Amino acid sequence: MRNRNLILILTVLVAAFLVAGCGQMRQLTQAEKDRLDNIAGMLEMAEAKGAKECAPKEYAVAKADLDSARLECTQSWEKCNAGEKPAAEGLKAQQSIDALFKALQVCEDKKKIPTCGLVAEPDTIAPGKCAMLKWSGENVETIVMGPDEKAKGAEKLPLSGLREVCPKVTTDYQMSCVGKYSTNYETATVTVAEPKVVAPPPAPAPVVVAPAPVVKKELALRVNFDTAKWNIRPADLAELQKGVQFLKDNPGAKIHIVGHTDSRGSEKYNQGLSEKRAESVKKYLEGEVEIKPDQITSEGKGESEPIADNKTKQGQFQNRRVMITIK
Amino acid sequence: MKRPWVMLCAIVLCAGLVAGCATANSIQSARKQLEAADKAGAKWSAPHEMFAAEEYLKKAVMEAEEGSPRADVDLFLKKSLDYSAKALQSTKGGAK
Incomplete structure (x- = not known):
């Protein structure tokens, strides 16, 4: 008798758990599915526009909120459909859309380089x-x-x-x-500087015909990069154009490109990043002027050769650079 | 006669405690992995993955605090762990 009671209680408890568990799940209506899929589509479009890179935080929030909204919809009709009512605050789907718009806004703002x-x-x-x-x-x-x-x-x-x-x-x-x-x-x-004193013209020296001096032409350029980025900043295009013009004037000149990073991040990561920066400048020059493969070399030196203090923001900015030597 | 009740209560209590601790432990290990990725510098190499891991961890904690089913908490925890792992990987591979 005692055992039977125990079994009965256990059965009731298990049934209650099961009902409680199943009660949490509900099938999504077509309208709900469409709404969530629309947000997912918007997220994909934003990703294609580069939102993942330019606004990583806002994009991550939007994605997590969308997953949260899907879960919410399987749990409660009221919460899932609150968006159809005017007071949609607190609704995860709405939060996801808000975060997505914020991500797009951040991306737009980031394009505006100071x-x-x-x-x-x-x-x-x-x-x-x-x-x-x-x-x-x-x-x-x-x-x-x-x-x-x-x-x-x-x-x-x-x-x-x-x-x-x-x-x-x-x-x-x-x-x-x-x-x-x-x-x-x-x-x-x-x-x-002290003003130059204009000296009287020297007495004319005997004319000696000497060979014309050989002027060695060389150009050194530097471009900087944003943190963890290797794309060329619009602000540096003018500097690179100097190199392009020099190459047009001196078609056989040799070009050596060296990429560098600041000291943040692991050594291995910075090595890869510096190589990408050098490669990015190389590609730019190759796109602007005809360069033979044996004319151009590029390498990355990671964080190993800083030129400024890595503890300050300006120092880091100066260290995130590519040096270009053309001679 | 009262013994089965006592026994049953004890079992239910223990099960509840074990389940609760398991969730807390899972959250703790997800948090540790996120911290490890952060220390390795993943914020620079994989910012999106880091933020995503952080957001999903927040969602998991929120679900746990609301007393949601374990499966819901685990859903977000798994995503957080996946993103942390990706972020950590990016610091080792040096390729972003």
Whole structure:
């Protein structure tokens, strides 16, 4: 009798668990399926447009919310269809769409690269004289004097302006142009030099016909990259075009391209990234001007040869570079 | 006469505790894998995978806190673990 009671209780418990478990599941209606599939389609389109790369966080949130919405729909009709009512807040499907739109917006904003124009006029002055710094920014949120926009006491400047500077010695003036998602840096140098004394013309020397000196032509260029990226930034196209023009003028010149990274990330990853950066510049040049395969070489040196301090943002930016030598 | 009830209650309690601990352990191990990927620098090499692993882990924790069935929690945990593994892999392969 006792055993029978026990079996009965156990059976009831198992049945209750089963019912509770099955009660959670419901079949999706066609409209619900369509709605979720539409969001999945939008996600695919956004991925094709590069949202995964340019807005990884927002894209991941949208995807996770969509999966969460699918689960929610199998659990409750009310939650699944709340979107059809005006008060759709809290609905996972709606959250997914919101995150997706945010991802697309972030991608659009990231295309807007902050750029600054900074010039010193004149760029060479006599001791005790002054020069004028002129600057203006595009797609920038703030402009800060100095190489580190987050440094304590960093001076914020208007988005365009003029400033008189009277350096005693040759000075580099650096400016951080802070955009919504990235920062660019500009430098203007004011050289302080003694004015040249105009010497009287020397007595005419006897004319000796000498062979014309051989002028060795060489061009060194540098382009920088965004973090973990190897695509060429629009801001660097002008620099690369100098190389293209040089190659057009000197068709047989040899080109050597070396890619570098900052110190963040593993050594192995940075090695691969530096090679991709070098390769990306090589492809650009090959696309612009005819280059024979034996004329061009490229290599990556990873994080092994920094030229600036990897602890500061500007230093990292300077280290994320490709050096191009054409001779 | 009351013994079977006591026994039954004890079994149900133990089962509940075991199930609860198992979920907590799974969440903990997913979190550890995510941290390992982060330490290896996956945020730079595979940002999307890292964010996805983080988001799915959040969903798993949320489902667990809401008392959702174990299968629902596991669904998100598995995705979090998969993304963490992919992110970790990207730091080893150096190919992004």
